[in-house]
Amino acid sequence: MEPAETHIQQKAQWVYGISMLIFLYRFMSEGMFTQMSQPVLASSESEWIYTWFLSTGIASFIVSHTWASILFDLSLFALPILLVLYFNRWLAICFTALTLVYFLSFNVIAMHHYHGLIGVLLLSIPFWFTSSTKFTLAWDGVRYYFLYIFASAAIWKLMRGSVFNPEQMSWILKGQQLDYLLQHPTGIRTEILSYLIVNTAVSHLLLLANTLLQLSFIIGFFTKRYDKLLLYAAVLFSIANYIVMGIASFELLILCLTLFDWSKMKPSSIE
Amino acid sequence: MRQWILHSYLAKLYADFRLLFLLVIILIAGTVFQALKSREEFPLLLYGMYSLPEKPKSDYVAYSIVLEGKEVVYASLWDAQRELIQSPLSHWVPLLESQSLSATDAEKYKAWLFRYASDMRMTEEYRMEVYRLSCIYNTAGLPTVTDRKLLFTYLADGTR
Known part of the structure; x- marks a missing residue:
């Protein structure tokens, strides 16, 4: 082969x-x-x-x-x-x-x-x-799309100005986590969420950090040198998204495969 | 600059995979067009990820499903279960209330919600009640229910 x-x-x-x-x-x-x-x-x-x-x-x-x-x-x-x-x-x-x-x-x-x-x-x-050239080009295309998902999210937040509203994150959480807070009035996660809702400066910082993280994916359009870091950033985003927003975006992480350095992977034994 | 363009992904696509190049160009153009209209249509997705500016609200609405006197705890559900229950509920309830649904469609939806909610709990249920909760947030950042309205009751034999 x-x-x-x-x-x-x-x-x-x-x-x-x-x-x-x-x-x-x-x-x-x-x-x-x-x-x-x-x-x-x-x-x-x-x-x-x-x-x-x-x-x-x-x-x-x-x-x-x-x-x-x-x-x-x-x-x-x-x-x-x-x-x-x-x-x-x-x-x-x-x-x-x-x-x-x-x-x-x-x-x-x-x-x-x-x-x-x-x-x-x-x-x-x-x-x-079947052609390896076409496969590689299509695979790279998916990598660019993965970068686009995050970069676009950051750009929209900047263009719409929502990232600059100090209350934006607090208001999002009030709607997004309503069911959870109603059914779990106590507990660590409830404390974290209610803290973020009340302390708008902290939740705004979180929103800014998230936007910055998403924006960092733009670098991937110019070089593959930081793909490993972007991979970690995508995983971090998914975990934070689940804890803070209650949104499971783990399925999207399959796209992290496009950020792997495959040249360092050992060939598998399955023929 | 010229060198950079020549070594770009799109240039490689143009040279080696013309069909995909064409598709990518259509995808980019279509996405830009949709972005200008702030409209999202699959497969031209914008991925705003909560970028729309939120507005302050005085009250919030939640829905509560009660099966045999026990409330369905959404956080205990798996993701797909939650997605299949919560989102349709927030769409169907306004339709049910506005009487814009035919009686058959309304009953079909209630029967399905009852079946799915009962099946996922793997228990035999006979009675389902769906409530709308109006809530406000207190100063501690926790919601309190100000009004609990029964929207409909569904019984296993299909009667109300």
């Missing part, structure tokens, strides 16, 4: 291995089609792609037929396992397509457009290509 091919195979094992874990986590979270108890699909969608997707009837067919839900869920688990053991580009294309259907359906059912699975979706695309 050519070194370039070994590298693609090695990346495939990581990407599909982590994807499998993500879907396993969704299964434990009762978020797979078979566990959704035949949900009601919203008839109104604001985005054209969701409106179009609803009109295809794919989502309603899957959720209303138990056999289709089981088959779909099993395929979402089986494909990454197959791809880890035996990499094949057609299977990779099938996996992207199924993930896209799941992503759109989940968002329609949840009536909110969550972006957590974007990482799995995007990272599965480079594996569509």
